[in-house]
Structure formats: structure tokens, C-alpha cells
Amino acid sequence: MDRSQRTSRDRDAGIFAKLNVKFNPKGTVTHLNVQNQIMLICTNGQTLQMIKLQRNEESSIPLSLALHDRISAVHLDPTGRHALISSSMGDNYYLSTKTKAVKSLKRLKNHEITAVGWNLELSKDTDTSFIVLGTSKGILMETSINASGNMSYLKTLTSDLVKGKNACEVTSLHLSPCSEYSSEAEARWMLLVCVPSQLFCLAGVINPIARESTAQQVVGTMFSATMLDQTVATLQALFKEKPRSLSVSSKQENLPSTVVVYPVGKNEIPNKFVWLNSSGIAFGTLDPSGGDPSSSDALDIVHEEVSVPHKMIDGRLDLPMDVALTEHHALLLYPDRFVALSLLNQKVMHEELLTNESLHIVGMTRDSASQFIWIYTESSILKYRPVDETRFIWKIYLDRGEYSKAIKMTHAMEDARPHQLVLKKLADKQIAEKNYEAAARTLISSAESFESILLKFTSAGSAGRNGLKLLLELKLKEMDIVTSEDKKRRDLLICWLVQLFLSEMAEARRVGLDAAPLDSPERHPEKNVRQLRDQLFVFLNNRAFREAVEVNKKQIYELMLKHADHESQLELAKSLKDHTKVIDTHIHLQNYEAALEVVSVQEDPELFYQYSPLLFPHIPKKMFSAWTKNEKISPAKLLPTLYKCHASEEMRNAAMYYIKWALSKAKKEKSVVDKQMQNFFISLLANYKPEQLLPYFESYGKLRREVPYDVEFALRICLEKDAEKTVDLSRCCVFLYCVAEMFEQAVDRALPIDLNLAKQCVKMMDERSDAEINSFILPFSDFEDRPQKYSTEMKRRIWLKIARYVITEQKDVEACMNLLKESNNILKIQDLLPHFPQFTKIEHFKEPLCASLKDHSAKIQELQREMREAAEVANEIRGDMEKLKTKFTIIKPADKCEKCKEKxxxxxxxxxxxxxxxxxxxxxxxxxxxxxxxxxxxxxxxxxxxxxxxxxxxxxxxxxxxxxxxxxxxxxxxxxxxxxxxxxxxxxxxxxxxxxxxxxxxxxxxxxx
Structure with a gap:
């Protein structure tokens, strides 16, 4: 059977469906009780039978009743674990349904138990915990019975609850805590007591844990009875004061009076009740938290809302035989029919005639665990189950305007049409009240087409804008992105929603400027705009839309730019950590320092390379500071930025400071600096600070291989500037010629400037040769054979240039003679003589000539000594060679090869x-x-x-x-x-x-x- 057929069948069958029960009683059924799939049936007033419905297991329970005694009541707790059976002659029995053990309760002799207040919170398989017993004489007692049928104690709580009335039968009892039960020592409990024409509610703070502990200690001892008699009942605190009651006038005590509550179960607090009394049927609610906590009279917990009087049929009251309660209906059993009244409007929602059954209907019971309703006659059993009990409840809620309850009801129904109807009615009401945001929340669950829903909001103009925004946001949240089309729809909705926010902010700015006077504070609408922007970013920062916002950030940026909303654009970029967009926006707004701060915080050198050309012209000093703080920056990659420094003096100074800092750092760390950086720095110094150029060159020394800059470039720059005659860079040119090992050019350039400078240039050739030798680690023998870097002839030629300059320009013969020593004897007197004037006096040459002759004599003597030593060495070599001819080595048989280790x-x-x-x-x-x-x-x-x-x-x-x-x-x-x-x-x-x-x-x- 498909779902539609099943739904149709259930609708036709009513909200309670009758199920077939195969039952052939062995006698006349007098009592029946079903709880938690455990059924107790009494037949012929004396025979008790237990059926475990899940297993379909039947058992006969033997009771030792007198011949003329009859079972008057069968009490079964909602868990189906414990049962009390009472007889009309005052015999009482305890039955453990688990062990099927029955035990007579001697201490309850002569008491007919008519009602039991079961303890659902503390009862276990092994005992009932403390429970309340009501008798046919109006006595209330407290006891606790274990699974063996032993009563831990028995205390009378009261015997005169109803003053002035004797033998007032207790018809119903219900015991429960006033709040969700916990393991706390003290808790407030309530007790509902129903007697004919009256309903009492008692409450008080008790200590159930102490009671349980005391009972466990004394059970099983030989003095237990004596000790427990001295124990105060756990629920005694509920009987401190004379209680009030709900009462009805009645002249007949035998008219029905019983109370039922809902829900019934462990950890469930009852909140509804129905009281069947002689006047009618009272409907109401229970508020366990109400009333005075210090008073035992807790009638304030009970709130009677409406009472339906009994009908008169043929001059007689049409009285129900029994009553039960579900979540939404009160179930009434009449002698000829089964009726369900709605708790909301007390109208008949289900009625079924029982005329086809035996005329002797006995009673009704409801299994709170399985929700089944059992009606029994003297010879049969009827079973009902709820079928879509809320089928008509939602209409009542809808008619009463209780939309939230109607929505909750219809949401769980198989038929979706009632739910959609409730949503439509509620949305129409909300739109009529201009509560568009609430309408959006309602309509998002509606099956109505999205286009028609949008029309309801767009037709409302600006008033419906907030509702439209909320609707779009909710629609985005519920979208399942599966296909590319879904993504397109999502992207479109996001952009539309952003457009709505931006339009609203633009309107707020315009209205604020147009409506208020020039000097009014209301003319500045920043507060309203700020609130709208906050709402926009609550949406944009929502995790559910984050990915989509990142995908569509370009389109959102463009929307914001069209509205000239740079602040929102900046805030979105920050939220998305789109640092490039943040920097671009700051630069567009000319917030250069803010842009630099973002670049600096990221510590990404690529951002510096990208944005330094834009920021450097505006904040050169701060850029210099930022560059020096970031150790990841490669100075060479900043050259495109530094090339712009010619625009202003502040930029030039910052650029020169940075390059000088970078060069100094590289020198300390002994790292390589890009030559282009060096060349640019040399160019800057030559153009703007020429006095610093020579110290800069000197700081790197004179060895070409050790200088980091391009010597040829530096020399070209210096020669060009020197040729322009704007600055004097001759000494720089001389220095660079020396570094380039162009000593002749260096001397030519230095002679017009300073004779000593020229001498230093030529002496540098000897220093350079020594430095070259010291820079290599070579065998000593290699030094002797190594050719000189600069030939003596070259040195002599350069010294002669200096000598000619001294002779021709300075005409100082004595100074020229001093050059012989200064040249380290490279210059000879014979080299100088041709350059002197023809009539130069001989006195100036006397000493040099004598010294030259002495030097030649010493060299001849040294040569003779070396020749003698060479002859001696040759003789020794010849002798050694003669000895080698007769030299031999002794090889022993055991000697081995050093490689293969064989002989x-x-x-x-x-x-x-x-x-x-x-x-x-x-x-x-x-x-x-x-x-x-x-x-x-x-x-x-x-x-x-x-x-x-x-x-x-x-x-x-x-x-x-x-x-x-x-x-x-x-x-x-x-x-x-x-x-x-x-x-x-x-x-x-x-x-x-x-x-x-x-x-x-x-x-x-x-x-x-």
C-alpha cells in the first residue's frame, strides 16, 4: 500500500483506529490494566492472569482469596514492574511481574486499596521506593515494597483529608516531583488526590535520598517493624496544613470522580489534567513551579480552564464510565460509545458507537508507554491506537491565531498541504502588519514559487527592503550547491543582496543630507550608514557565504565602487585578507601611510616591490624606515623605485640613506651587493654629493677584485663630471685608475694635482704585487719562479714620467735625485742624465754616481759568491750519483704487496x-x-x-x-x-x-x- 492510500485510509478511519484482538476469556472480565506491554486481567472476580504482550506469554497468578471474596481493584505501575491487587474484604497482594511472585500484604489487612500514587522517579526492579496508597475509607498511607513483597515501612499520612465525611473513597492519586528530578538531597514533590466531588493538590520539600538510605539499613533486621514505626514518613511534609480543593456540589457520593494527567513517565513533569466529576469534565493545566514553596497547600499548581457539563439524555445524566488523557484529547468511555474530546476547544473529534459489542462494558485503561487504549467488556477486549492524532488540531490553532503551534503540528504531518496553508496565512498576516522580516522567515519555508514571494516584497517598495534582504539571505543558506547553475544562482543572489545594502546606504546618506539643515547634527548620517554597513558585513562574514563571497569579490568590489563606497570596499578587503585590494584602496584615497602600514605588516617583500614606486614619492622617509625594518627585502629589486628619487631632494636623501645602509649591511655580512645598486649610488654621489665619493671608493680598498662596484662605470662617471668642470673629481679619477691598474694614466692625471699623489700611484704597483703574492697559498718554490705582475721596465717608465715632470716643471735637481731612492733603485742615474739640462752642475750627481758604483761592486761580489756555492753543489750531486750506482735494497721472502697483500x-x-x-x-x-x-x-x-x-x-x-x-x-x-x-x-x-x-x-x- 502506498503512502497516499495509507493516508486516505487513516483519514477515513478517524484519529483512533480499532485493532482486532483475539481474546477468549475463561470467565467474566471484571478488571483489566495494561502498562508497558504487561496486561493483568481479572475474571470472575477471583482469577488473575498476566500476559506479556510482546512475547504473547500468559501466566496464571494464584491468589489466596476467601470463597466469597472478590478482587475490587488491580493497580499496575506505569513501568509494568509492580502491581497491587486489592479485594473487597480488605486482603491485599503484591505482584512482581518480573518474577511473577505474589505475596500477601498482611499489614494492609482490612484496607481496600482504591488508588495508588506510584513513584516513577525512584522505583526500580527491586523495590517500589516510597508510594502513596489510598483506601475506600479515605485514608492515605505511605509505604515501600521490595520485589519479595516485604514492606519496608507503613505510615499513615492522613485519615481525615475530607473533613466531616466518613468513608470518602480515594479514587485517584498521582505522585511526581515538581521539576526534573536530580540527585539533590532535597526536592519539591506534589501529590494529586481525587475523592468524590473534590480534587486536592499537596506539595512539599522532602529528602527522598535520606529516606531511601534509612529504609535500606533497617530492612531485614529482626527489629525492622519496631524501628520503622518510629520513622517519619517521607511525604509527611505534604500534610502540614489543611489543604484547599477544587469542589463540585453533589448529592450522590457514588457518582464518578477521577483525575488523569499527562504526560506520565520517568523524568516527565505532568502539565495537563482532566477531572471527571459529578458535574462534568474539567479541563486544565498544571504548573508544578507555582504556589508557595513553603506551604503544603499547593492548589495554585492546578489551573482549571474550562468545564464541560454532563448532558441530559431522556432525563438522566449521560455519565462517562472512565476517562483517559493523551497529549491532545480527553478519552471518555460511555456505556455505549467511545468519545475523544479536543483539549483545545472541547469539541468531539472522534466518536465510535460500541453497540455491536457486549452491552456490559466494564472499563478502559491506557498504556502510557505504547499509547494504546484498551476498552474491555465482560467478554471481549477492544484495542485502539492513535492515528494522526493532530490531524484536526492544527486547524484549531490556526483559527485561534496560534500559528507557531499550528506550524509545529503540520510540519510533522505526512500531508504537506496543511503546513503550506498555515505558512501562507501567517505570512499574509505579517505582510498586512508590515512585519516584512517575520514574513521572510515564514515564506522561506513555503513551497510557493520564489518569484511570487519576491514580488510580495518588491511591491512594498522601500518598506519591504529589510524583509527582502532577509529573504535573500535565508534563501542562500538553504541552497544546495550541486551544479554550476546552482553556483550561478547563488552568485546572483549574493550580488543582489549586496546591491540592496549599498543602495540603502546611499539612500541613507542622501536623505540625511537633504532632510536636515546645514548646521544640524542629523545632517551627518554616519550612524545610520554605519548600522547598515554592520548588517552588510554580518552577512558577508557569515561562514555559510564566505566561500561564495571570496569567489565573487571582484563583482562586489565593482558594486561598491559604483556607489563610491570606499569604506565598505576597504572593510571587505580586510575581512577577506585581500591585502592587495586594501593597499590599492588606501592609495586611491591617498592614505599613503595606512597603505604602507599594511605593506609593512605583511612582511612580504613582493608587496614592497609592487607598491614602493607608488608610495615612495609621497612618504620617502617612512618608506626608508620600512625598507630597513624588513630583512627579506632585496635592495636590488627596489632600484626601479630608487631611480625616481631625482624628483625631489627628500626622495634623493631617502634613497641615498637606504643605499648607504644596504651597502654597509652587506659589507658587515660579507654578502654580495648588486653592481647596479653600486653604480646608481656612485651616480647619485657624483651628481649631488661629490665630496663623499672619494671616501666611498677608499672604503673598499684598492684591489680590483675586492671592490664591489663597476670600476669602468665609476671611472666613466667621474671623467664625465670632471670634464664638465662643475665639480672636481680628479682625485677620484686617479684613485680609480689605480684600482683599474692603469698606473700610467693615474700618474698622468695625478702629476698636475699633486706630485706626492703621483708617487703614491707608482708605489702602489709594488704594494699590489705583494698583495697578489699574499693572496695565494703556493709552495715556496713557486714564488721563485712566479713572474712579477708589473715589469721593472714598466715601473722605470712611470718613474721617468715623474722625473721628467720634476726636471721640466719644478726644475728641482735635488728632488729628482731623491727619486732614485724612492723608486727603490728602479731608476738609475744613467736613466736620469739624458733628461737634465746641458749645463747642470756635477755636484748634484756626485753622491748618486758614487752610490751607483758601489752598488755595482757589491753585485759583482755577490755574483762571485753564488758561483762558488753552485760549484760546490754540483760536486755534491756528482758524488751522490756515483753512490746511487751501487745502492741496493734487500727483499725478504715474506715481504708483501701493499695493495693485494700477497707475497x-x-x-x-x-x-x-x-x-x-x-x-x-x-x-x-x-x-x-x-x-x-x-x-x-x-x-x-x-x-x-x-x-x-x-x-x-x-x-x-x-x-x-x-x-x-x-x-x-x-x-x-x-x-x-x-x-x-x-x-x-x-x-x-x-x-x-x-x-x-x-x-x-x-x-x-x-x-x-
């Missing part, structure tokens, strides 16, 4: 004076990696020649010429192999500084990492 005498070997021995083949393999490139080439040539001589096809034809060739090659190979020991010779020493890997091997190894 050396087993095959051809080499013996070194250091006592290291190697087989020829072992030595050949070991020595090859130590060869220089020249030695490798020689080795390959020798090996190739030997292979040709040893070719098998030619071995037999080897003639004398070929043999001599082979012998020569073999000797060369032996000389190459025996040049030095590979363990302790020069090759081993040189290998200490050889890299472990060649460049090719290093590159190959690096690729594998």
Missing part, C-alpha cells in the same frame, strides 16, 4: 726506498687516479704502443726495431709508475688538498639527492 716475489714488482713494495699490475691500477691530465695522456700513449707490440699476430715477427720500441715504451711506463711511492710520496701529499669528487662527479651525485 711480492710471486710476480713482477716495484720496490721503493721507503720499503713499500707493489706488484706491477697493482701499482698500475692504484696510481692511475692520481695522474694529472698530462700524465694520463702520456700513459694512454704508452699503453697503446705496448698493446700494438704485444699483439698475438705479431709476437713471433718481433724484429729488433720493434723490440727496441717496446723496450723504450716499457721503460717510460716504469718511470711513470715508479716516480714516487703512492703511500708516502709527493702524490699522496698533494692528494690531501684534492677534492673527493670531480665537478662532473659532484653534479651527478647532486642530481641523485
Amino acid at each position: 711480492a716475489l710471486t710476480r713482477p714488482f716495484f720496490a721503493f726506498a721507503c720499503k713499500h713494495f707493489y706488484h706491477r699490475d697493482c701499482l698500475e691500477k692504484a696510481i692511475q687516479p692520481t695522474f694529472t691530465q698530462e700524465e694520463k695522456d702520456s700513459y694512454n700513449v704508452i699503453k697503446g704502443g705496448l698493446e700494438r707490440c704485444r699483439h698475438p699476430q705479431r709476437a713471433a715477427d718481433l724484429n729488433n726495431k720493434e723490440f727496441e720500441e717496446w723496450a723504450t715504451l716499457n721503460k717510460k711506463l716504469e718511470q711513470l709508475l715508479s716516480s714516487s711511492c703512492i703511500l708516502c710520496g709527493p702524490k699522496m701529499i698533494k692528494s690531501a688538498v684534492r677534492p673527493l669528487l670531480t665537478e662532473e662527479e659532484y653534479d651527478r651525485e647532486l642530481e641523485t639527492w
Whole structure:
């Protein structure tokens, strides 16, 4: 059966459907009670049967009743665990439905129990906890019974609840806490007591935990009865005062009077009641938190709202036999029909005639756990279940204007039409009241087309704008983005919503400016605009829309720009952490310092490179400070910005300060500075601060390989500026010529300036040579053979330039003679004589000539000494060579090859004076990696020649010429192999500084990492 068919069938069947029950009683049914799928049936007034409905398990419960005694009541707690059976002659029994054990309650002898107030909060499988018993004589007692049927105690709470009336039967009891029960020591409990024509409500603060603890301690002891009799009842606090009651006038005590509450269950506080009394049916609510907490009279908890009188039929009252209560209906059992009255309007919502059943209807019970209603006659059982009990309730709520309750009801219904009707009615009411935001919240759940809903708001003009905004926002939240079309719709709604906010802000600005006088504070509408902007960003910052806002940020920026709302644009960019947009907006608004602050906070050098050209012309000093604080910036990448510094003096100063700072930092850290940066700095100094140029050059020294700047560029700049005659940079030119090792040009440039400067230039050649030597780590023997960097002839030529200048320009012979010593004897007197005037006196040359002759004499004597020493060394070498001809080495049989560790005498070997021995083949393999490139080439040539001589096809034809060739090659190979020991010779020493890997091997190894 499909859903529509099932719904139609349920609607036709009414809100309570009758279910078939197969039941064949063994006698006349007198009592029936069902709770939590446990059914107790009494037949013929004496036989008790228990049925566990879930298992369909039947059991007979034996009761030791007298012959003429009859069961008068069967009380079953809502959990279905405990039961009390009472007889008309005052015998009472306890039944544990779990163990099926029955025990007679002797202490209740002669008391007919007519009502039980079960303790749903504290009862367990093992005991009932404290409960209240009501008797046919109006006595209220408190007791606790365990699963074995033992009563822990029995205390009479009251025997005269109804003053002036004797034998007033207690018809109903209900016991529950006034709030959700917790494990606190003290709690307020209430007790509803119903007697004919009266309803009482008692309440008080009790200590159930202490009561339970005391009861557990004394149960099972031989003095338990005595001790418990002395114990005060737990609920005694509920009977401190004379209680008030709801009363009706009645002349007959035997008319029905019973009260039922809803809900009934653990951790559930009852909030509704129906009281069936002699006058009619009273409907009301319970407010357990009401009343005076210090008073035991708690009638204020009970609020009677309406009473429906009994009808008169044929001159007699049409009285219900029994009553039950559900969430929405009061169920009444009449002798001929079953009726359900709505709790809201007390109208009949369901009525079913029972004329086809046995005429002897006995009663009705409701299982609070399963919600089933059981009606029993003397010979049959009827079972009803609620079917869509709220089917008509929503209409009542709708007619009464209680829309929230109607929406809640219809939302759970299978048929969606009632829910949509309620939403439409509510939205129409809200729109009529101009409550557009509430209407938006209502209509977002409506099935009405989105276009028609939008029309309701757009037709309202600006008044409906807030509702329209809320509607769009709610629509966005409920959208499921699955396809690309869904994304397009989402993006469109977001942009529309932003447009609404921006339009409203623009209107607020315009209205504020137009409506208020010029000097009025209301003319400045910033407050309203700020509120609207806050609302906009509450939407934009919502997590549900965050991704969509980021995707559409470009379109949103454009919308804001069209409205000239730069503040919103800036705030959105900050919210999205779109730093580029934040900076662009600040620059557009000429907030350069704010833009720089954003750039600085990010510490991203790329942002500095991007925005420095825009910010530097406006705030050069602050830019300089920001650059120096960011260590990630590469100064070379700021050159495009620094090139703009010619525009103003402030920019030039900031640029020069920064470049000087960068150069100084690089010098301290010994890092490389881009040459373009150096060249630009040199250009700036040459143009604007020429006096600082020479100290700058001098700070890096005179060795060309150590200076970081481009010497040729610097020299060109200095020559150009010097040629313009605007500044004197001659000394800078001289210095740069020296750095470039163009000493002749340096001297030519220096002579017109300063003779001493020219001398320093030529002396620098000797200093440069010493520096070059000291900068290399070479064997001592290499120094002797190393050619001088600058030839003596070159030095003499430059010194002669200086000498000619002194002779021709200064005409100072004595100063010229001093040049002989200053030149470190590079200049000779004979070099100078041709340049002196013809009639120069000889006195000036006397001393230099004598010194020159003495110098020649000393050199001749030194040469003779060296020749004698050379002859002695030659004689020693000849003697050593003669001794070597007879030198020998003793080879022992145990001596081994240093490579293969086998005995050396087993095959051809080499013996070194250091006592290291190697087989020829072992030595050949070991020595090859130590060869220089020249030695490798020689080795390959020798090996190739030997292979040709040893070719098998030619071995037999080897003639004398070929043999001599082979012998020569073999000797060369032996000389190459025996040049030095590979363990302790020069090759081993040189290998200490050889890299472990060649460049090719290093590159190959690096690729594998």
C-alpha cells in the first residue's frame, strides 16, 4: 500500500483506529490494566492472569482469596514492574511481574486499596521506593515494597483529608516531583488526590535520598517493624496544613470522580489534567513551579480552564464510565460509545458507537508507554491506537491565531498541504502588519514559487527592503550547491543582496543630507550608514557565504565602487585578507601611510616591490624606515623605485640613506651587493654629493677584485663630471685608475694635482704585487719562479714620467735625485742624465754616481759568491750519483704487496726506498687516479704502443726495431709508475688538498639527492 492510500485510509478511519484482538476469556472480565506491554486481567472476580504482550506469554497468578471474596481493584505501575491487587474484604497482594511472585500484604489487612500514587522517579526492579496508597475509607498511607513483597515501612499520612465525611473513597492519586528530578538531597514533590466531588493538590520539600538510605539499613533486621514505626514518613511534609480543593456540589457520593494527567513517565513533569466529576469534565493545566514553596497547600499548581457539563439524555445524566488523557484529547468511555474530546476547544473529534459489542462494558485503561487504549467488556477486549492524532488540531490553532503551534503540528504531518496553508496565512498576516522580516522567515519555508514571494516584497517598495534582504539571505543558506547553475544562482543572489545594502546606504546618506539643515547634527548620517554597513558585513562574514563571497569579490568590489563606497570596499578587503585590494584602496584615497602600514605588516617583500614606486614619492622617509625594518627585502629589486628619487631632494636623501645602509649591511655580512645598486649610488654621489665619493671608493680598498662596484662605470662617471668642470673629481679619477691598474694614466692625471699623489700611484704597483703574492697559498718554490705582475721596465717608465715632470716643471735637481731612492733603485742615474739640462752642475750627481758604483761592486761580489756555492753543489750531486750506482735494497721472502697483500716475489714488482713494495699490475691500477691530465695522456700513449707490440699476430715477427720500441715504451711506463711511492710520496701529499669528487662527479651525485 502506498503512502497516499495509507493516508486516505487513516483519514477515513478517524484519529483512533480499532485493532482486532483475539481474546477468549475463561470467565467474566471484571478488571483489566495494561502498562508497558504487561496486561493483568481479572475474571470472575477471583482469577488473575498476566500476559506479556510482546512475547504473547500468559501466566496464571494464584491468589489466596476467601470463597466469597472478590478482587475490587488491580493497580499496575506505569513501568509494568509492580502491581497491587486489592479485594473487597480488605486482603491485599503484591505482584512482581518480573518474577511473577505474589505475596500477601498482611499489614494492609482490612484496607481496600482504591488508588495508588506510584513513584516513577525512584522505583526500580527491586523495590517500589516510597508510594502513596489510598483506601475506600479515605485514608492515605505511605509505604515501600521490595520485589519479595516485604514492606519496608507503613505510615499513615492522613485519615481525615475530607473533613466531616466518613468513608470518602480515594479514587485517584498521582505522585511526581515538581521539576526534573536530580540527585539533590532535597526536592519539591506534589501529590494529586481525587475523592468524590473534590480534587486536592499537596506539595512539599522532602529528602527522598535520606529516606531511601534509612529504609535500606533497617530492612531485614529482626527489629525492622519496631524501628520503622518510629520513622517519619517521607511525604509527611505534604500534610502540614489543611489543604484547599477544587469542589463540585453533589448529592450522590457514588457518582464518578477521577483525575488523569499527562504526560506520565520517568523524568516527565505532568502539565495537563482532566477531572471527571459529578458535574462534568474539567479541563486544565498544571504548573508544578507555582504556589508557595513553603506551604503544603499547593492548589495554585492546578489551573482549571474550562468545564464541560454532563448532558441530559431522556432525563438522566449521560455519565462517562472512565476517562483517559493523551497529549491532545480527553478519552471518555460511555456505556455505549467511545468519545475523544479536543483539549483545545472541547469539541468531539472522534466518536465510535460500541453497540455491536457486549452491552456490559466494564472499563478502559491506557498504556502510557505504547499509547494504546484498551476498552474491555465482560467478554471481549477492544484495542485502539492513535492515528494522526493532530490531524484536526492544527486547524484549531490556526483559527485561534496560534500559528507557531499550528506550524509545529503540520510540519510533522505526512500531508504537506496543511503546513503550506498555515505558512501562507501567517505570512499574509505579517505582510498586512508590515512585519516584512517575520514574513521572510515564514515564506522561506513555503513551497510557493520564489518569484511570487519576491514580488510580495518588491511591491512594498522601500518598506519591504529589510524583509527582502532577509529573504535573500535565508534563501542562500538553504541552497544546495550541486551544479554550476546552482553556483550561478547563488552568485546572483549574493550580488543582489549586496546591491540592496549599498543602495540603502546611499539612500541613507542622501536623505540625511537633504532632510536636515546645514548646521544640524542629523545632517551627518554616519550612524545610520554605519548600522547598515554592520548588517552588510554580518552577512558577508557569515561562514555559510564566505566561500561564495571570496569567489565573487571582484563583482562586489565593482558594486561598491559604483556607489563610491570606499569604506565598505576597504572593510571587505580586510575581512577577506585581500591585502592587495586594501593597499590599492588606501592609495586611491591617498592614505599613503595606512597603505604602507599594511605593506609593512605583511612582511612580504613582493608587496614592497609592487607598491614602493607608488608610495615612495609621497612618504620617502617612512618608506626608508620600512625598507630597513624588513630583512627579506632585496635592495636590488627596489632600484626601479630608487631611480625616481631625482624628483625631489627628500626622495634623493631617502634613497641615498637606504643605499648607504644596504651597502654597509652587506659589507658587515660579507654578502654580495648588486653592481647596479653600486653604480646608481656612485651616480647619485657624483651628481649631488661629490665630496663623499672619494671616501666611498677608499672604503673598499684598492684591489680590483675586492671592490664591489663597476670600476669602468665609476671611472666613466667621474671623467664625465670632471670634464664638465662643475665639480672636481680628479682625485677620484686617479684613485680609480689605480684600482683599474692603469698606473700610467693615474700618474698622468695625478702629476698636475699633486706630485706626492703621483708617487703614491707608482708605489702602489709594488704594494699590489705583494698583495697578489699574499693572496695565494703556493709552495715556496713557486714564488721563485712566479713572474712579477708589473715589469721593472714598466715601473722605470712611470718613474721617468715623474722625473721628467720634476726636471721640466719644478726644475728641482735635488728632488729628482731623491727619486732614485724612492723608486727603490728602479731608476738609475744613467736613466736620469739624458733628461737634465746641458749645463747642470756635477755636484748634484756626485753622491748618486758614487752610490751607483758601489752598488755595482757589491753585485759583482755577490755574483762571485753564488758561483762558488753552485760549484760546490754540483760536486755534491756528482758524488751522490756515483753512490746511487751501487745502492741496493734487500727483499725478504715474506715481504708483501701493499695493495693485494700477497707475497711480492710471486710476480713482477716495484720496490721503493721507503720499503713499500707493489706488484706491477697493482701499482698500475692504484696510481692511475692520481695522474694529472698530462700524465694520463702520456700513459694512454704508452699503453697503446705496448698493446700494438704485444699483439698475438705479431709476437713471433718481433724484429729488433720493434723490440727496441717496446723496450723504450716499457721503460717510460716504469718511470711513470715508479716516480714516487703512492703511500708516502709527493702524490699522496698533494692528494690531501684534492677534492673527493670531480665537478662532473659532484653534479651527478647532486642530481641523485
